[in-house]
Amino acid sequence: xxxxxxxxxxxxxxxxxxxxxxxxxxxxxxxxxxxxxxxxxxxxxxxxxxxxxxxxxxxxxxxxxxxxxxxxxxxxxxxxxxxxxxxxxxxxxxxxxxxxxxxxxxxxxxxxxxxxxxxxxxxxxxxxxxxxxxxxxxxxxxxxxxxxxxxxxxxxxxxxxxxxxxxxxxxxxxxxxxxxxxxxxxxxxxxxxxxxxxxxxxxxxxxxxxxxxxx
Amino acid sequence: xxxxxxxxxxxxxxxxxxxxxxxxxxxxxxxxxxxxxxxxxxxxxxxxxxxxxxxxxxxxxxxxxxxxxxxxxxxxxxxxxxxxxxxxxxxxxxxxxxxxxxxxxxxxxxxxxxxxxxxxxxxxxxxxxxxxxxxxxxxxxxxxxxxxxxxxxxxxxxxxxxxxxxxxxxxxxxxxxxxxxxxxxxxxxxxxxxxxxxxxxxxxxxxxxxxxxxxxxxxxxxxxxxxxxxxxxxxxxxxxxxxxxxxxxxxxxxxxxxxxxxxxxxxxxxxxxxxxxxxxxxxxxxxxxxxxxxxxxxxxxxxxxxxxxxxxxxxxxxxxxxxxxxxxxxxxxxxxxxxxxxxxxxxxxxxxxxxxxxxxxxxxxxxxxxxxxxxxxxxxxxxxxxxxxxxxxxxxxxxxxxxxxxxxxxxxxxxxx
Numbered sequence: 001x002x003x004x005x006x007x008x009x010x011x012x013x014x015x016x017x018x019x020x021x022x023x024x025x026x027x028x029x030x031x032x033x034x035x036x037x038x039x040x041x042x043x044x045x046x047x048x049x050x051x052x053x054x055x056x057x058x059x060x061x062x063x064x065x066x067x068x069x070x071x072x073x074x075x076x077x078x079x080x081x082x083x084x085x086x087x088x089x090x091x092x093x094x095x096x097x098x099x100x101x102x103x104x105x106x107x108x109x110x111x112x113x114x115x116x117x118x119x120x121x122x123x124x125x126x127x128x129x130x131x132x133x134x135x136x137x138x139x140x141x142x143x144x145x146x147x148x149x150x151x152x153x154x155x156x157x158x159x160x161x162x163x164x165x166x167x168x169x170x171x172x173x174x175x176x177x178x179x180x181x182x183x184x185x186x187x188x189x190x191x192x193x194x195x196x197x198x199x200x201x202x203x204x205x206x207x208x209x210x211x212x213x214x215x
Numbered sequence: 216x217x218x219x220x221x222x223x224x225x226x227x228x229x230x231x232x233x234x235x236x237x238x239x240x241x242x243x244x245x246x247x248x249x250x251x252x253x254x255x256x257x258x259x260x261x262x263x264x265x266x267x268x269x270x271x272x273x274x275x276x277x278x279x280x281x282x283x284x285x286x287x288x289x290x291x292x293x294x295x296x297x298x299x300x301x302x303x304x305x306x307x308x309x310x311x312x313x314x315x316x317x318x319x320x321x322x323x324x325x326x327x328x329x330x331x332x333x334x335x336x337x338x339x340x341x342x343x344x345x346x347x348x349x350x351x352x353x354x355x356x357x358x359x360x361x362x363x364x365x366x367x368x369x370x371x372x373x374x375x376x377x378x379x380x381x382x383x384x385x386x387x388x389x390x391x392x393x394x395x396x397x398x399x400x401x402x403x404x405x406x407x408x409x410x411x412x413x414x415x416x417x418x419x420x421x422x423x424x425x426x427x428x429x430x431x432x433x434x435x436x437x438x439x440x441x442x443x444x445x446x447x448x449x450x451x452x453x454x455x456x457x458x459x460x461x462x463x464x465x466x467x468x469x470x471x472x473x474x475x476x477x478x479x480x481x482x483x484x485x486x487x488x489x490x491x492x493x494x495x496x497x498x499x500x501x502x503x504x505x506x507x508x509x510x511x512x513x514x515x516x517x518x519x520x521x522x523x524x525x526x527x528x529x530x531x532x533x534x535x536x537x538x539x540x541x542x543x544x545x546x547x548x549x550x551x552x553x554x555x556x557x558x559x560x561x562x563x564x565x566x567x568x569x570x571x572x573x574x575x576x577x578x579x580x581x582x583x584x585x586x587x588x589x590x591x592x593x594x595x596x597x598x599x600x601x602x603x604x605x606x607x608x609x610x611x612x613x614x615x616x617x618x619x620x621x622x623x624x625x626x627x628x629x630x631x632x
């Protein structure tokens with residue numbers, strides 16, 4: 001196949017800057033800078049689309065993009081069946097269960113049946129509590145999850161945490177880590193097969209750029 | 216307005232007809248290869264799936280209780296029911312036995328919009344042979360079926376792997392939680408991550424090189440030329456059988472479409488040997504897949520009967536083909552208006568006998584002027600009362616007088632082709 005490969009990148013948020021930087025270090029420049037959602041690059045065989053990090057797994061799953069950079073937690077949350085070619089050394093975070101510091105919840109065992117869990121990762125959260133045999137109600141929030149317990153909306157939360165600072169500021173304490181995440185370079189399965197040499201070439205370039213880079 | 220449940224959809228008119236044509240075309244290819252049809256019920260006992268397709272796939276099945284408390288499931292995939300049917304009603308049939316099915320399957324869990332909870336599969340199963348030629352035959356059939364649909368130019372490819380080879384190799388070399396991690400990384404094709412687990416384990420360098428070489432190997436000739444210094448008899452046997460499958464596939468002329476992928480994992484647990492996925496350009500997910508399942512039929516009848524097969528996902532196939540890529544139904548559609556209904560009904564009967572779609576107007580009317588009911592027809596026929604017909608070509612608007620014989624000559628018998 002000779003068409004261009006399409007790489008989906010986060011359009012904003014904490015993965016946006018380092019991803020663009022990494023690409024630049026791998027020698028790939030976006031040609032239409034600014035707010036363009038589809039951009040040609042200095043590599044004539046590669047184009048870039050900028051979409052929400054959360055949607056990258058969806059684009060990849062259906063082959064609307066061939067390659068993508070997004071968080072591992074978002075891939076798992078989407079349940080997307082993708083190839084995760086490379087772990088990238090940024091976007092490191094943990095998905096944790098956190099409870100108010102002044103509550104009696106110090107471990108998962110203390111979670112009462114029927115507790116309400118606020119999260120923007122409902123799929124992972126439901127699976128986790130199901131696996132622990134805890135019957136909880138999962139409440140999906142798009143953002144500001146850490147406010148939910150203080151506002152009486154939830155008893156505990158499942159949220160990403162990198163330093164733990166946000167949790168502390170909101171009077172929350174992490175009681176358990178569900179998964180550890182970093183940014184990933186992921187690939188649609190069929191695209192990988194069709195473009196294997198080009199994909200592997202790009203992976204090597206990015207790997208090369210990583211060698212000399214500490215974001 | 217009432218919508219269809221999540222993950223299901225309606226097909227109407229052209230789309231439904233295109234679906235039927237797709238099914239008929241696949242049926243025709245299967246039949247030409249000597250495969251015969253089986254139909255199993257949509258409802259099965261849960262046991263048909265629970266001990267066979269694996270816990271992950273069972274989780275995704277629609278399950279419920281019958282009135283007497285027995286657990287039932289909607290058909291979650293096509294192979295296990297076909298194996299059950301074979302074990303119960305065809306166990307004395309001559310082998311090898313070639314079977315095909317076109318059936319709806321139902322899977323409960325998906326939160327990908329566009330992933331269907333109900334979709335059709337067309338599958339073929341070759342039961343009773345463990346020869347590599349049977350693996351090659353079903354792979355070649357899967358390609359032929361797609362080529363017969365006119366998809367030969369769409370970069371069809373088969374990615375071929377093995378259900379147990381990597382698993383066994385890894386458990387011999389790594390074992391334990393690291394072995395599980397390596398398999399999980401391989402499933403997600405993080406080759407670097409997986410191979411890093413082998414480093415620093417004091418493995419002989421040739422063992423590491425074999426694993427890395429197998430994982431990177433794509434083409435059949437590379438594999439056949441590889442020297443894999445593994446003494447384990449079980450693994451050597453698997454490698455030998457696998458090489459046989461590749462050689463037979465070459466004989467079928469599908470070698471150029473064959474790519475090896477030893478990290479390939481299918482989500483169904485009954486596979487025991489070669490496994491494969493079929494993909495085409497322009498569709499981001501494989502259009503089908505299959506493999507060898509030598510221990511499945513045994514679960515239903517206690518006899519070890521080897522088998523191999525594949526299934527195509529027809530909803531994905533429709534999506535990948537796009538509308539209109541299947542030959543259109545070019546039969547002419549004719550409507551007959553007359554004040555003399557018997558005459559109109561008789562003309563319709565004659566036309567239908569010649570393969571032309573004929574509808575009798577419900578009105579007693581003989582006007583040639585347009586009306587809503589003419590929508591979608593090619594010709595309007597109005598008998599003149601003297602044995603001749605007035606025929607309006609509804610596409611061009613032209614009207615002429617003709618006889619039934621004259622009309623039939625013009626329509627050329629209609630017909631599907």
